[in-house]
Each structure stands twice: as C-alpha cells, then as structure tokens.
Amino acid sequence: MMKDKLALAINEQIQAEFQSAYLYLAMSAWCAQANLPGCAHWLRLQWQEETMHATKLFDFVHSRGGAAHLKALDEPKSTYTSLVSVFESVREHEIYITSRINALYELAVNEKDYPLQIILQWYINEQVEEEATVMEIIERLKMVGGDGPSIYLFDRELATRTLQSTTSGQG
Numbered sequence: 001m002m003k004d005k006l007a008l009a010i011n012e013q014i015q016a017e018f019q020s021a022y023l024y025l026a027m028s029a030w031c032a033q034a035n036l037p038g039c040a041h042w043l044r045l046q047w048q049e050e051t052m053h054a055t056k057l058f059d060f061v062h063s064r065g066g067a068a069h070l071k072a073l074d075e076p077k078s079t080y081t082s083l084v085s086v087f088e089s090v091r092e093h094e095i096y097i098t099s100r101i102n103a104l105y106e107l108a109v110n111e112k113d114y115p116l117q118i119i120l121q122w123y124i125n126e127q128v129e130e131e132a133t134v135m136e137i138i139e140r141l142k143m144v145g146g147d148g149p150s151i152y153l154f155d156r157e158l159a160t161r162t163l164q165s166t167t168s169g170q171g
C-alpha cells in the first residue's frame, strides 16, 4: 500500500500533466487561428502526449493500492504575440515540469518507494527529450525570423509529426 504522502504528490503531478495538456491544446487553438495548421497539429499531439503522461501516473497510483483524485484545472493562457513566443512558453513550462518531476523523484528516494523511482525514471528521460526538442524548434524559428515562405515550410514540416516518433516507445 502506497503512503498517503506519496499518493498526494502523485495526484498533484497528474494534475500538472493534465494542466500541460490543456495549455498545449490552447496553444494549438491559437496556431489554428493564425493559419498555422502544422504547428496546431504538433501541439495537439503534445496535448495527447501529456494526457498519456497523466494517465500513466493515474494507472500507477491504482496499481499500488492508492487512489487517484482529479483536481481542477486552470484556464490556460490563450493569447500569444508570435509563434516563437508560443514555443518559448512551451519551453518555460517544460522546465517547470522537469523541476516537479525531479522533486517527486527526490521524495520517492527519501520515502524509499522503489517502484515510484523506476516509473519516474521514464519521466526524467521524457523531460530531457522534450526540453531538447522544443529548444531545437525555438532555435530554428529564430533563424527563420519573420520570413513568410520559411514559416510556411516550417509549419509544413511540423505537420508531419506522428505520435509514434516522439515517444520513447515505453509509454
């Protein structure tokens, strides 16, 4: 049976993952309105990934004899000044999530919960990957600048993202 303290912390992380999903779906809406269907698609897959991150922890709590309690979500930010600011916000948010995952891992170590440590290692890897991917996107967008034809090509490239190619195959 999982300790209450740990179940509570995991429930807070489930909320944070769903909040991430909600934020990226709002960004997807912004891109769709800005005639950037590729970016909208990319962020919609991000929404799907974050939902998977949340449900993976949801299942884990139950498999360990705990209970998942879904908390309220905040209304996500929905207006942005530019495409680069959208991805800069993704990066900022992912850095925040990384700090949360690290703190949760530290708690799992202190509480000697070995199964939680193992599942969190997947999240630690995932954060490394997500931060690197979004950083690469920002760098490329900065190179492109305000050049319309280049943004058009960039958007078409993001349209090719599939869920399979962006997950590590474990979750």
Ligand SMILES: [Fe+2]
Residues within 6 Å of the ligand: 017, 020, 049, 050, 053, 097
């Ligand atoms: Fe996540």
Ligand SMILES: [Fe+2]
Residues within 6 Å of the ligand: 020, 050, 094, 097, 130
């Ligand atoms: Fe993420």
